[in-house]
Amino acid sequence: MPLQRRTTLALLAATAFCAAAPALAQSDFPGxxxxxxxxxxxxxxxxxxxxxxxxxxxxxxxxxxxxxxxxxxxxxxxxxxxxxxxxxxxxxxxxxxxxxxxxxxxxxxxxxxxxxxxxxxxxxxxTPFLVTVPVNSPWKNVGDLVAAARAQPDKITYGSWGIGSPAHLGGEQLELGTGIAMQHIPFKDSGQMFTALAGGEIAWALGTIPSSQGVYKANKVRYLGVATPRRIPQMSELPTVAEAGGPKDFAQSxxxxxxxxxxxxxxxxxxxxxxxxxxxxxxxxxxxxxxxxxxxxxxxxxxxxxxxxxxxxxxxxxxxxxxxxxx
Incomplete structure (x- = not known):
């Protein structure tokens, strides 16, 4: 076989091998x-x-x-x-x-x-978020929270685990949906926030079940509503925010x-x-x-x-x- 042809065939074979190598590696995933x-x-x-x-x-x-x-x-x-x-x-x-x-x-x-x-x-x-208040809060539902904020502009405080977190943006969404104004208090993390909430340092906060279950099971906080279009089966007795007197289209997850x-x-x-x-x-x-x-x-x-x-x-x-x- 002429040298030139052998060289060409060798190059073609090498090219084919290189092209096949990624496919072979992918088919073997995970190796x-x-x-x-x-x-x-x-x-x-x-x-x-x-x-x-x-x-x-x-x-x-x-x-x-x-x-x-x-x-x-x-x-x-x-x-x-x-x-x-x-x-x-x-x-x-x-x-x-x-x-x-x-x-x-x-x-x-x-x-x-x-x-x-x-x-x-x-x-x-x-994961859904729940409107959470200290266990001794005077509010019985989300409607009470909104009414209090409307009566005291920029006085009602809500917490989050940082600026731009879903808890913060959810609070902003509640403000926009109801025409109220509140005071946002950011914390370092959700644990610090819920400790402050349980102690009454802030009036309310949005949180998930895993992030709030410690203080909830200790009977230091309670839930006013779940920020979902439908009730969740884990707490079927808990109303949605809309059912609890909040905006009809309010949802945060x-x-x-x-x-x-x-x-x-x-x-x-x-x-x-x-x-x-x-x-x-x-x-x-x-x-x-x-x-x-x-x-x-x-x-x-x-x-x-x-x-x-x-x-x-x-x-x-x-x-x-x-x-x-x-x-």
Missing amino acids: KPVNIFTPFPPGSGPDALLRAITDKLGALWKQPVLVQNRPGAGGFVVFEATRRLPADGYTLVQLDSEQLAALPLLYKARNFQTLQVYDMVASLYN SFVVLAAPKGIAPTVRDRIAADVAKVMQDPDIKARMDTFAFEYVNWSPDEIVKQANTKGQMYGRLIARKNISLD
Whole structure:
């Protein structure tokens, strides 16, 4: 065989091998441990459920699935730790709707668009928020809260675990929906906020079941309503905010997803999404989600982006209204 022809065939074979190598690697996923980074601290509701999910994924994949906690800076700690890592499926990131939709609006000077840096991979769950007051609060329902705020403009206080958090933006949404004005008091974290609420330092706050259950079970706070269109089965006796005298369209919840650095192969993404969906139906995971009142949502990557953009439009109005910024 002529030398030139042998060289050409060798080059073609090498090219074919290189083209096939990524596909081979994708079909073998996962062939090594997978790391899931989270901006939530150890012991939080999202962290606790993620660890249960990773245990199930590890058993399914026969590979360790490791949780890497990187809380801080509103999510930028986890972004800096992951955004430049390979988009091979071995690095995943747990994000909530506020990191997808609100953060780019709060940190405009950083010009960071979460949806342009990460590919959406799999949806996990949606978590409702509840209007919470000290156990000795004179208010019996959300209507009483609104009436008190209307009678005392800028006097009624509500807490959150930081400027731009869903608890803060939910308070802004209640203001806008009722025409009232209140005083926002940000705290370092939800634990500090609920300690202050239980002690009567603030008048009310939005919180989830896992974040508030400690002070609730200790009979230091009570719930006035759940910020959802329908009552939740975990507390069927608790009215919605609309039923409790609040705005008819008031709803505040946060959804949580898994993402990957931009550029993940569709075959790997789909494999991960399918296996996550399988794990989310596991009886142990469903029981834990029920305890937290988390609702499983099975959204495609496109639907996650759509939901995040819808949230972003609402948050954009609230943030622009008072020129809220974290720059």
